[in-house]
Structures are given as structure tokens and as C-alpha cells.
Amino acid sequence: MDAGNDWAAAFFGLYNYWIVVVLMMVGFYIVIAHGNLIKKIIGLTIFQTSVFIYYISMGNVDGGTAPILADNISQYSNPLPHVLILTAIVVGIATTALGLALAIRIKESYGTIEEEIIQGMDNPG
């Protein structure tokens, strides 16, 4: 009985982190296996979001509430990960836009955004 409870506790206690790992690996796979630059950028966003989910999950406290001070509330979730991730999201979109802008310029110069074709054009033969 105790062993079963331990397993359930481990599953529910670590489920969020496992999902984070799966999402991170999906993003990682897209970045290394796909040749299309836009798809790679989307892979990077998935990777990035998995880190956000990781931080926010760690900051959560059972029975806590949003970290805005109010009367009659004693337990708050950890505000520090929220601060870090909030700014990271906006920095993330700014850098994603930079990546997309580079992709547009690559398309204009090479006529394609498929990595292998671009490499073939750079190193002919």
C-alpha cells in the first residue's frame, strides 16, 4: 500500500517536470532534424516555452495564491520565477523577430530557407 502511494506521489510530484523534458526534447528535435529555418525558429519557441513551464512549476506552492498581497491570505506562490519569466517572454519575442528577419533576408539572397539547399549553394561540388 505504501509503495503504491509512493509511486503515485512520485508521478504527481514530478509529472510537470517530465512534461517539460518531453516538450524540450520535441523542440530540440525540430531544431536539429528539420532543415526549414522557420520550423527551426518554431522549435526554438517550443524549447523556450518548456523552460518557462519549468520555472513557473517550481515556483508553485500547494494551497498558495497569486503573489499579490491581500488580507486573509498567508500562502503565496514564489514571485521570483514569475519576474524572471515575464521579462524572458518579451525578450523571447524580440529575439524571435530578429531570427525571422534574418530568415527573410536569407530567402531574398538565396531564394530558399531550406538549410541543405543553402549549404549546397555555399559549397558547390
Next chain:
Amino acid sequence: MDSLRFCNPKTIKEDNAIELLIDIVLLSFLVCIAFAIVRMKDLFAVIMLAGMYGLLSASFFVTMDAVDVAFTEASVGAGISTLLMLTTISMTGRYENTTRHRPMLALVVVFVTGSLLIYGTLDMPYFGSAQAPIQLHVAPHYINNSMSEIGIPNIVTSALASYRGFDTFGEVVVIFTAGVAVWALLMVNVQRRKNTEIDDANNSTHEQHFIVRFVAKMLIPFILLFALYVQFHGDYGPGGGFQAGVIFAAAIILYSMVFGLNTARRVISQPIVQLLTAAGVLLYGSVGIVSLLSGGNFLDYNVLSADPIAGQHLGILLIELGVGCTVASVMILIYFNFSGRKNDRELEEHKETT
């Protein structure tokens, strides 16, 4: 170690069964969408899925009590990023090649890395544990003392703008730099083309959508008003400069989508947007310099006013304004450049064919 593993399944079943169910369902949806994104070749569908992914992760952040983060993710992940990617694929093509770069090797690398990471999680304190190391160091100071030291209820804003103001300054500079870089990469000479030429093209496409124009006209003032509310109410509720900036930019971007880029450029001239991009960073930096000159540390707002709490309020108001200014104008600048590049290329193609 076991003392860290605070929650036992009994309390899970009784107290937060619903919360846990929502948590598991949302996260499973995220994984499904991520796998669908890997499988699909049509980038338009992939970007739509990425938008859903953003919205779902925003909902997840709400269930994790991270309301400020959810706010930002909803406006960025589901809004602006989808829009920028759609504009990009309209220039770079809609379908991706089917060839993969050494898929088996990639899979092996991914599986090995993933297994190692999962092995690493086995030692972690359980989710939601109040005794985990992360909950014991700085956070209690922020939660217990921020009301007496800073004097505003939203702890996230206190930490963002005051305790960790230097970090946030760095982030704002990164956003500014990214905006300038996009502008440098995609800049088109606005004066080069006669406006009438572009207007004709715009009018023909935009006149057809009467309902869209009407609804957009009704909505835009409220979106702008909401952005201002989020900006100035960030001390008391969820919100602040980052979210307000993105929402404000969303209203302007909506306008330029519906009424054409050139009409939008006539309402909000691009040189002013460029000026505001730098002005926000400068405002933030000058608050730091003023506090240095008044005898405090860089970004120490206590010295800005005779009463430290009033000084904190003033400092936070000013730097949030700087953040909002930079974020909004960088987002507008990025969209203007993406969309301007697209118009420019369409015109060129049009000229080549005639």
C-alpha cells in the same frame, strides 16, 4: 530528502484533485500540439498550432498562480508572435521540404538527452512542495517585507521594478537592441515609392472588408484604454510595462492590418516610434542616474523623494513607463518593418510582371 517531498497522494485526492486534473490535461494538450507541430509540413497550420500552444501555456500559467506571466504569454505567444510568423511565411513560402537531416541520429541524441534529464528530475523536490529550496531563500523576504519596503501589493511588480530593477534594465536594453537589429535588417526606404501607388493597392483589398473595418474601429479605442489601465494599475493588480507595451502595440498592429500600413504610418509616423524606442531606455537609465546623483545606489528609488515609500512609487511609475514605451515601440517598429518589406516585395514583383 524525504522531508522535501511534502505532498502525499492523500492530500492530492482531497484538496486539489480538480487543480491537478486541469494541470495534467493542459500539459498533455501541450505535448499533443508539440508532436503535431513536428509532423506537419504546412507551415501555416504549424503557426496556427503554435498560437494555440501559446494560449494553452497561458492558461497553464494561470493555474500555476502566475497571473502576470499568463498575461504576457497570452498577448505575446498567441498574438504578436503568430502574426510575425504569418507575415514571414507570406514572404518565405508556405511548405517545408520533406527531407530530414539525419533523423535517426537526431532521435538518438534526443532520447539520450531526454532520459538523462528525466533521471535528473528523480532527485527533485516534488511539485508544489512548500519546503523546496527555491521557496526558502529570497522569496520569503519579498513576500514578508515588500509591503513595508516598497509599499505596493503586487510582489511581482516590486521585484521586477525595484528589487531586481537592474536585471529588468538589462532586459529592456536587449529588447531595444533586437528592435534596432530588425530595423537594420529589414529597413526599406519609405520615401522611395510614391504613396499613391501603395494606397491604390491597399484600398482595393481593404475596402472589401467592411465588417472587419467597422469592428476594428470600435475595438481599437478600448484596447488602447485597456493597455493604459494595465500600465498604470500594474502596482495593484496583474500587469505592468511589459504587458501594457505589447497590448498597446497590438492595437496599433490591428489598425495597420485592417487599414493598410501606409494609413497607419500616417497616424503614427515611424521616426516618432524610433525615437520612443530609445526614449524608453533612456528614461529607465536616467532614473538610475538621478538616484546615483541624489546619493543612493543605481536604481535605488528611496532617495528620489523625502519619503522612501513615495520615492519607490515614483521610481516604479517612471521605469514602468520607460519599459512600456520601449516594448510598445519596438513591437510596432518590428511589425512596420516586416509588413513594409512585404509590401515592397509585392510591388517589385508587380512591376516585374507588367
